[in-house]
Amino acid sequence: MVRGDIDKIAQETGFSGVVRIDRGGEIEFAKAYGPANRTYGVPNTLDTRFGIASGSKGFTALAVLALVQDGVLELNTTARSLLGKDLPLIADDVTVEHLLTHTSGIGDYLDEDADTEITDYFVGAAHELTTTEAFLPLLDGHPTKFPAGDRFSYCNGGFVVLALLAERAGGVGFHDLLRERVLRPAGMTSTDFLRSDELPADAAVGYLPLDGVDRSNVFHLPVLASGDGGIHTTAADISTFWRALFAGQIVDSVEDVVRPRRDVPEQSRRYGLGFWLHESTDTVMLVGYDAGASFKSTHDPRTGTTCTVLSNTSPGAWPIARAFPA
Template identity: 35%
Template sequence: MNNNGAINKIRKIQDSIQFSGTFYAKSMEHILTGSYGFANRSEKIKNQTNTRYAIASGCKIFTSVAICQLVEKGKISFDTKVKNCLDIDFPHFDEGVTIHHLLTHTSGIPDYFDEDEMNDYEELWVSTPMYHIRMLHDFLPLFENRKMKADVGSSFHYNNAGYIVLGLIVEHVSGLAFSDYIEQFIFQKAGMADSGYFEMDELPERVALGYIEKPNGGWKTNVYSLPAKPASDGGAYVTAKDMITFWDALMNHQLLTEEMTRTLLRSRAEVIEDIFNGYGGYMETNQNGVVKYILMGYDPGVNFRAVHYPDIYLTIVVCSNESEGAYDMIKGIENAIL
């Protein structure tokens, strides 16, 4: 399909769902991009192609790449036990928990936000002021003294706390603050000039505020709904184009060697039929191998989806500054292009 035909289909999707955000699709032959809605509703500042969006758990892959880089340098291995690479006491954690278990969400450690027990991420900050959550260590009181959720090495169970622990490992092994490490060894190496771990009370230019719809149909920002600073389990700010740049850098082996890139992207645990999890996120498979790699992120006022089709080298990124819409938009773009 030509670009005009695809854009017309995408506009129809936007008309039906009133999407707020930016999409960017890149293949060997085509580039499609567009933006809708407002980065700031009260000031009527529109979202633009270069608007920066929070992407929630969509940035867990940055943590995974950082760990893989440290493995390449021989600082740690995937079989390294948490107790041997951190000087933090987790009194109830199984001593057999390894980096591999944390990466694959099979560690069994307690989560600070367990979606089986809690529906709304905002509930976390009723008793714990979110403006105090600015460093990885600030998350520890939320889970460090809780008992194991499941046996180590058990089946896949999505776990945010595991990625906080991975971030602490990056800090301990590298000697850098987690955000400094990611910005130096991933963002700068990949050429992601607009991405960063920005504090919500010190946001730079071109950042979209996140919006949550209220029961009465009005809107509020998510300033009281998220930690003050993004962490190793999610929340970094990117442009849609920067995430295209990230996939290009990853698949062209600018961030990891070819062998380690394969390790990052290899399927590890089946989540549901034909959907597997690896060190780098989800992937859809068929009898011939990986159809596409999938990144996703959901927070109050944040919605993110990205897919990369390795065989046809197509990458699609959708960033939204509302709680919903990215999934519908990316499925529509996939249908329009494919």
């Protein structure tokens, strides 16, 4: 894909966001498009921070795996051993590995198999969701879908449960744990958990169509992200992340993280521990989609090529991401 192709797609689709392509540590393309804040006419820049929705599940996985590396958790640690009497509908044999690989079978508070629209409201009192423990009422009351390990079924709630387990096992709040074990070792200086009701000037507001106009996503998402997604980052930090991950700066055994654990033929992909994998190559992916956010970043460890698209609209990233090599 060449610069003109990206510009053409961006113009035709009204793309709002940032595109960056790195190869071997060198930037081949980096450009910002559209507004970060439509009310005040603030444009996106290469340094704008975007919410990446489920793209941050990989970071959650790495924070958990750092605890596994330290012997604080094990992949076969059961959720029940740390949940106690909380979330009684989670089966007693569900393990950390089941949650990391979306094979836990637990019921999901944000079930992507349900017949819903991205504009629907899911989280109720969004302003109360400032801690992982605050998610417990949302996570509760969802019956098991299938026995643990039976099959792959993408589960947002499972990654909030992982954040909760990591907090309880490590004795550190999830946000601080992820900063200490992932962001700082990776050198991701512009990535953090931002409150949606007090976004800093360098963060893009997420937009989605409501009642015939584009409105902010502030009522659609938790006010502060947890384990299932929503951290804010930049295109440059994502490139930094991939280099750090494969240099062993976050966890020792990257091969275990990106080893295929499950085939997901309906997505033409495979899945590792918190990361999507190409169905036949070594390319690793982070993908996020939510109200007012879309994101995809692919990294080929053989060539050191990273392709990243971040957008502050729900459909924005996909036309350009589809044009990239998988």
